[in-house]
Amino acid sequence: MIGNQLIDQYARNITDEKQHSVINGAAAGTEKRYQVLHKDYLDPDAIRKIAASIKDHTLHHLGEYLAKAEQALVSRGVNVHFASTDEDARQTILSILQGHGVTQLTKSKSMAAEEIHLNPFLIENGVECLESDLGEFIIQLDDDEPSHIVKPIIHKNRREIAATFLREGIAADYNDDPETITRRARVHLREKYMRAQAGITGGNFVCADTGRVALVTNEGNSRFGMAPVGVHIALIGIEKIIPQEKDLAVFLNLLGRSATGQQLTVYTEFINGPKSANQPDGPEHMHVVFMDNGRTDVLASNCKEILRCIRCGACQNVCPVYRQASGHAYRSTYGGPVGAVLSPILFGSRFPELADLPKASSLCGACNEVCPVDIPIPDLLLRLRDKAHREHVHSPAAIPMSPFATLATSPSLWRTAMTMSKAMNHLPIQVAPIKPLQDWLGQRTLPDSHGGDFRKWFKGHKKS
Amino acid sequence: MANPIARPLNKRVLLMGTCLCDAFYDDTAKATVEVLEHLGISVEFPDNQTCCGQPAFNSGDWTASRKVARHTASVFAGELPVIVPSGSCAAMNFHGNLVQFEEKPDPAITSLAKRTWEVMDFIYNGLGIKTWPGKFEKSTRLAFHRSCHARGTCTGEAVRTLLASIENAEVVPFGEAEQCCGFGGTFSVTFPHISGKMGTLKLDRILDIQPDLLVGIDMSCLMHLSGLAQTQGRPVKHLHAIQVLRDTLP
């Protein structure tokens, strides 16, 4: 019984190599974030609170802001589409591509695209789809899954990557020097970029007042991917709207620092729409696909705060459980603390299957402490545990709590149990016929029982 | 999670001893009484108290945990401050309970939340005691494990400042202080492997600084860490901060 939680099993079976990569990458991210935020701001906490309130306000008026953003985008010559499900989003994108006769495209890193498994779908439908983010490109070569929302290959080390390049013929010889790896990827990718007819990106923020789409990368790949193509498609979750352009000042400052410990990501693009008289460069056509895919349901739930998320990955980096188990243990696009909340409810029908995710936490709160939009993740995890319990979702190794409640609401029974436990040097729970508890107790020595001693002392103390 | 700012002060307080002190760590509860009395506070211990209800709350059985919380709220009814020698049980009172009663707020639960103090926070922020007139016989290196439930509360600063003011004490920072020890109550039962690895990492960082004493504010973390340390053949001396305050008094 004990330890049959999937995430715990995963952590037990993970290879040392993978575990080291994850722990080192995550710990370095946490450290850098802390340094940069505290170097630049006297009170980073105050900024997190501002960011949270902007997001909350937007979510509260999401319908109005979406309409406003749509209007602004259209006035800039952008085609706006709304997709309510993942299937809608895939079909919308495919039909845009077919409409423009696209057979080859580049894609920059996008969690929204991961969420709807866009790559395999497009390939099945005859569109060649090249990942232009180095990490995602390596994932694609290895037929692997990203394990972190910002650093998709946090679980790999450079030796593995060098081996992949050799195997795939991208490199003529084995060389695990990071700079060489990057240079080789660059040469390989550049030629493909030039042949692409369309570029697919995500979008970090959409300003409702102007329709400007802000996009951050560190490799400049999305920028490069958009330069030669005729069509740009941005797939964006509906919660990515912010009210005004000037709000970007808060979010961009927080995002880079929280995600990678940079004051600003290397490339921050402000996309104004397709080529026009005012803007002679860029793709001729631009499409924005706003995707719901469960977000409206989340908004109506008691976990709506998770929609503030700006996908910085800071909560993953700091999370001790994520570090031990890796993002793959969470069996969905989003892992770590953000995923433990988002995955079971975003893909509503997967709730029973993913209901163990919210339980994989000591509720230590480190995630909330680092979250740039102050999401109370531990509270949300607790609400989901309550949901699982109310909906009778089977949970392995669940400890029945009603005997505990009976004991803890019967003071005389409780006191007797305490004194008895001292006499036997056993807690009442130690003799309870509960398998996981018995296993747990078998693994460690509890301190000697002093059951009831304090109460006895206190009575004597008061008399004296 | 922050503790409410305007909590009542009084020369009389109610002690919530916690189930861990009831079962194992009587000396921590005793030290709480002794230190508070030393400061001129009169302490009462309602005999019908049991547990804050956290095990059921954290496992998602809120029917069970609400029942326990209502019991606790009735045992501690009234106007007096409720003092808890545990960051985690205090946070259950002033935060967890509000979460599980958010759909149907209960006045007794809300009142308990507003009156609950973690003991070190009470001494430092409530009574305004900013230095401690204690003394260690010889120079003593302290590792302070700020337990997770003290995040976002005033407890961490209270403990660090009071400990550092003790003569011959040095509070030595250690790496990755933000990381959890891995206990998490039922978490350590259902996720034994991860819990153990987390505890080992925490111990590594603590032992890096070769402390003479590990100080905490939650006996649960200390039980978990010292248990692991014992098994791994690297025992570490540990005390609750309130015991340190008492033991160093002249």
Ligand code: SF4
């Ligand atoms: S939940 Fe917060 S910390 Fe985690 S990825 Fe989202 S914004 Fe970042």
